Amino acid sequence: MAKLSIIGAGAVGTAAAHWAAVKGVAEEIVLVDVVPDLAKGKALDIAQSAPVHGFSCRLKGTEFWEDIADSDVVILTAGRPRKPGMTRDDLLKVNLEIVRSCAEKVRELAPSACLIVVTNPIDAMVYAAYRITGFPKNRVIGMAGVLDSARYRYFIAEALGVSPKDVQALVMGIHGDHMLPLVRLANVSGIPIRELLPEEKIAEIVERTRKGGGEIVSYLKTGSAFTTPGLAAVEMAEAILRDEKRVLTCSVWLEGEFDISGVFLGVPVVLGRNGVERILTFTLTEEEKKALSASVEAVKNQIALTGL
Numbered sequence: 001m002a003k004l005s006i007i008g009a010g011a012v013g014t015a016a017a018h019w020a021a022v023k024g025v026a027e028e029i030v031l032v033d034v035v036p037d038l039a040k041g042k043a044l045d046i047a048q049s050a051p052v053h054g055f056s057c058r059l060k061g062t063e064f065w066e067d068i069a070d071s072d073v074v075i076l077t078a079g080r081p082r083k084p085g086m087t088r089d090d091l092l093k094v095n096l097e098i099v100r101s102c103a104e105k106v107r108e109l110a111p112s113a114c115l116i117v118v119t120n121p122i123d124a125m126v127y128a129a130y131r132i133t134g135f136p137k138n139r140v141i142g143m144a145g146v147l148d149s150a151r152y153r154y155f156i157a158e159a160l161g162v163s164p165k166d167v168q169a170l171v172m173g174i175h176g177d178h179m180l181p182l183v184r185l186a187n188v189s190g191i192p193i194r195e196l197l198p199e200e201k202i203a204e205i206v207e208r209t210r211k212g213g214g215e216i217v218s219y220l221k222t223g224s225a226f227t228t229p230g231l232a233a234v235e236m237a238e239a240i241l242r243d244e245k246r247v248l249t250c251s252v253w254l255e256g257e258f259d260i261s262g263v264f265l266g267v268p269v270v271l272g273r274n275g276v277e278r279i280l281t282f283t284l285t286e287e288e289k290k291a292l293s294a295s296v297e298a299v300k301n302q303i304a305l306t307g308l
């Protein structure tokens with residue numbers, strides 16, 4: 001019986017629990033938060049949609065860490081979101097301590113789990129979780145590429161007036177201003193977007209994708225995006241729990257792939273039962289390599305600030 005635990009019953013954690021229940025990715029879903037009764041209330045609310053929607057998993061909200069014991073997958077969303085005027089890097093110090101305490105619990109109670117980290121700044125927080133849990137690199141995975149690629153795909157579809165389902169595109173690199181939405185490989189049912197859109201429009205979409213999180217923060221004022229981030233994390237969890245071998249862009253530990261080492265960075269990987277089963281490398285152009293190296297520098301600076 002598959003068990004999924006979600007740490008943090010805030011906006012992203014609640015969305016993830018909801019999507020996970022609706023998609024039926026695990027028989028048992030646990031939502032945990034340090035605030036007494038918060039997760040209990042959120043889980044009960046989601047559970048009460050079961051008769052209407054028609055799902056039947058067991059859903060539990062709790063403040064007791066023991067409830068995450070023996071999870072197959074843990075999604076870590078605990079931590080502060082940014083507000084207008086802040087960068088994700090501004091969250092590093094406060095969220096590092098939260099990630100530290102949660103990762104210690106995961107190490108103790110769910111030592112065989114695959115850990116999906118969502119907390120920002122993601123590429124540094126997933127590094128911290130990797131160091132603190134001591135889990136092998138295939139079982140500590142950052143969520144950002146699925147979200148950034150979804151935004152990129154959506155903006156392309158919107159510009160062309162076509163179904164987002166038919167747009168394939170990926171965003172590599174850091175989850176930040178230096179991310180790399182790949183234009184060369186973006187396509188609509190196999191047709192390169194450069195054949196369909198003028199360069200100025202493509203440049204506008206790339207820039208909007210890079211700033212996609214900030215755009216939503218500027219509208220929400222009190223926090224950041226949560227619906228698609230929750231779904232993106234669940235898509236990764238589902239790929240692992242169902243051993244789907246999905247190809248998704250995730251922030252993973254690199255040891256020479258794309259000539260990059262010693263950082264977590266968004267690259268396409270195969271996700272299955274063992275977590276990251278393979279990193280899919282391919283030849284980048286000189287321009288793409290340059291853009292990716294800006295991501296590497298930015299993540300290295302973040303990692304240095306963790307002191308780990």
Ligand SMILES: NC(=O)c1ccc[n+]([C@@H]2O[C@H](COP(=O)([O-])OP(=O)(O)OC[C@H]3O[C@@H](n4cnc5c(N)ncnc54)[C@H](O)[C@@H]3O)[C@@H](O)[C@H]2O)c1
Pocket residue numbers: 007008009010011012013032033034035038077078079080081082091095098101102117118119120121122143144147175223224225226229
């Ligand atoms: N990687 C991404 O693409 C991405 C996308 C969206 C949000 N995020 C990040 O996800 C994080 C959560 O965002 P949110 O909007 O859900 O925030 P939120 O404030 O709504 O929820 C965070 C929750 O974490 C809980 N929490 C704090 N410390 C905890 C601990 N030690 N143990 C358990 N729970 C704890 C809080 O009580 C709160 O309920 C933020 O850091 C945000 O920046 C990342």
Ligand SMILES: O=C(O)C[C@H](O)C(=O)O
Pocket residue numbers: 081082088120175212213214216217224225229
């Ligand atoms: O932008 C944020 O701070 C939240 C998240 O990283 C996002 O991209 O929506």
